[in-house]
Amino acid sequence: MKKPNILLITSDQQHWNTLGAFNGEIHTPHLDRLVRSGTTFTRAYCPNPTCTPSRASIITGQYPSQHGAWTLGTKLLENRHCVGEDFSAAGYQTALVGKAHFQPLCSTELYPSLEAYPVLQDLEKWKHFDSPFYGFDHVELARNHTNEAHVGQHYALWMEEKGCVNWRDYFLAPTGTMDPAITYKWSIPEEYHYNTWIAERTNALMEKYIDAEQPFFLWSSFFDPHPEYLAPEPWDTMYDPDALTIPSIVPGEHDNNPPHFGKTQEDHPDYSAWKETGQGIHGYRSHLYYEYGERKKLTEYDKKKLVAIYYGMISLMDKYIGRILDKLDELGIAENTIVVFTTDHGHFFGQHGLQAKGGFHYEDLIRLPFIVRYPGHVPAGATSDAIQSLVDLAPTFLSLCGIPVPHAMTGVNQSQVWRGIDSSVRDHAICEFRHEPTTIHQKTYVDHRYKITVYYNQTYGEVFDLHEDPNELNNLWDDPGHAALKSELLLKYIWAELGKEPMPMPRISGA
Structure with a gap:
């Protein structure tokens, strides 16, 4: 039997309800093609609502608390086992094009980073880079979201090869010369946008692998719609702002929430009690202001x-x-290629008065768009509420390709659910957020109806009934009428934590 190919397509920081097939206010005809030809899973979750931890979970099949890349500014240590190694051993070509973000922007002697300054802008190095990278035999990388100064690596090389000699005009200082006061409209021509680069290079690699009659595991990793909010013409004016549903805060909704929620609605909130490492902490700021560029x-x-x-x-x-x-x-390989589209985590654009991301485990942030297509194997035009997690991708991909799943992977094999044979293999998902060693450390347990969030060394928390309160406006944590429910959910959360501990090998002897 011919080995199936794996094509993983991801966006960055995309709200779960931004597919045209389910939201009439947005136009996504090609993702809608996937919806029609595959199964959409409506209850998919990230293991952490920030980039590095969640992306590392995709390639390790482990939770951030297990693989060690626990927050932004950390790295996935190079000795961690990654799923690409299993595919390579089984005769697959493995590649990643686009965003990796497995390593930080800063490098130290103890923790060197290939995604750090100044190496990410050493174009001569990247022109000849051919080393394996976290299980991928071939990578073509970039690090910038829209006009960020972090631009470099293979994307910058590609722009130069395409004749865009003035590419620095479209990016911020110190790398480029773009005016930081410019908002919304990005002057970069679409032909030089990183979306064009990712699609072109993805297609070239697929063509190369098929010409060589080699199966592939390929991750096509897009950067959008991660802010800053910038789009080239005509996409910057495609939508009429006055015709869209704009989420907003409900007065009083944070009254019963942990203190860091309500502070987001203050002009100058004091989050000093949460600061531990001296590094920036996502989301712990005033959400009345624009986060990117100048405070506005x-x-x-x-x-x-x-x-x-x-x-x-x-x-x-x-x-x-x-x-x-x-x-x-x-x-001619669509029938033999497993395509998954998803994102690394969600996004706030006004929901609960919040913008972007942070330590707020609402569905808007931890729930994901998630589509699987495998013609003849995965039901077409179907939807499923079977709970999914990004940590499940690695073991499921391996299982579908007939490759043994390493015992250390703690994600679950969803292959029978994707095929429509089993209705579910999960009764819950766990989402972690540890942005400081002790002061910002929380975990969320979510099942088909309820959600509970606990905080390290704190007596506050959250309990939401997603059936009765789908917008998560009424925190039941301190409600006496739901004390028994909270106790039950705390026990289920503890069971879930025990259940996801890794077992690197089976027990093979009595002693």
């Missing part, structure tokens, strides 16, 4: 326009995902 209070226009740009960024990305899907058809 969000006007009503801004609140609408940023949603319009966010949607435009998704629609632009969708166009290039379509080019990748077209290439599968052109190569």
Whole structure:
């Protein structure tokens, strides 16, 4: 039997309800193609709502508390076992194109980083880089979201090869010369946008592998719609801000929440009690202000326009995902390729008065868009509420390809659920957020109806009934009428923690 290919397509920081097939306010015709030809899982979750921990979980099949890349600014240690190694051993070509973010922007002697300054902008190094990288035999990398100064690596090389000699004009100082006051419209021509690069290089690699008659495990990793909110013409004006539903806070909704929620609605909140390492902490700030670039209070226009740009960024990305899907058809391999589309974590664009991300485990942030297509194996045009987690991707991919799953992987094998044979293999998901060693350390247990979040060394927390309160406005943690429910959920959470401990090998002897 011919080995199936694996094509993993991810966005970055995409809200679960931003697929045109389910949200009439956004246009995603190519992702809708996947919806029609595959199964959409409506209850998929990230293991951590930040980039490095969640992305490391995808390739290790372990939770951040297990693989060790526990927050932004850490790295996935090179001695961790990654799923690409299993695919390589089984005769697969393995590659990643786009965003990795397995390592930090800073490098030290003890913890060197290939994604750090100044090496990420040493273009001569990247021109000849051919070393394995976390189980991928081939990588083509970039590190910048939109116009960030972190631009470099293979993306910068590609722009130069395409004749874009003035590419620095489209990026911020100190790398580039773009005016930081410019918002929403990005002057970069679409032909030099990183979406174009990712699709072009993904397609070239697939063509190369098929010509050589080699199966592949390929991760096509897009950067959008991660802020800053910038899109080139005409995508910056594709959506009328006044025609969109703009989420907003409900007065009093944070009254019963832990203190860091309500502080987000203050002009100058004091989060000093949570600061431990001296590094920045995502989300612990005033959400009345724009997070990127200059500190600027969000006007009503801004609140609408940023949603319009966010949607435009998704629609632009969708166009290039379509080019990748077209290439599968052109190569004649669509029937033998398992395609998964998802994201690393969600996003706030006004829900609960919040912007971007942080230590707020609402569904908006930890729930994901998640589509699986495998013609003849995964039901087409179906939806499922079977709980999924990104930590399940590695063991499930291996199982579908007939490759043994390492015992140390703690994600569950979803292959029978994807095939429509079993209704579910999970009764819960766990999401972690540890952004400081002790002061910002929380975990969430979510099942088909309830959700509980606990905080290290704190007596506050959250309990939500997702059936009766789908918008998560009524925290039941301190409600006397739900004390028994809280106790039951705490016990289930402890069981879940015990259940996800790794067992690197089976027991083979009595002693």
